[in-house]
Amino acid sequence: xxxxxxxxxxxxxxxxxxxxxxxxxxxxxxxxxxxxxxxxxxxxxxxxxxxxxxxxxxxxxxxxx
Numbered sequence: 644x645x646x647x648x649x650x651x652x653x654x655x656x657x658x659x660x661x662x663x664x665x666x667x668x669x670x671x672x673x674x675x676x677x678x679x680x681x682x683x684x685x686x687x688x689x690x691x692x693x694x695x696x697x698x699x700x701x702x703x704x705x706x707x708x
Contacts, residue, residue: 667700674704 656666666672675694682691696702 665706667697667704667706669699670697670704672704673697674700674702 667674670676674697676697677692677694680691680693697704700706
């Protein structure tokens with residue numbers, strides 16, 4: 644089953660490339676980017692992450708040629 648998902652992902656990537664649309668390499672096509680942040684709570688500090696729109700593709704997940 645995992646192989647089918649990989650094959651489908653590769654096929655979709657090839658179809659997008661043929662249409663002139665490439666997947667953003669920074670967010671891997673999700674349109675969202677996880678940014679490491681140091682967050683604070685009542686007890687002190689802990690590591691956390693913030694999910695924001697990808698700056699490279701503008702949140703679309705694709706780059707035009």
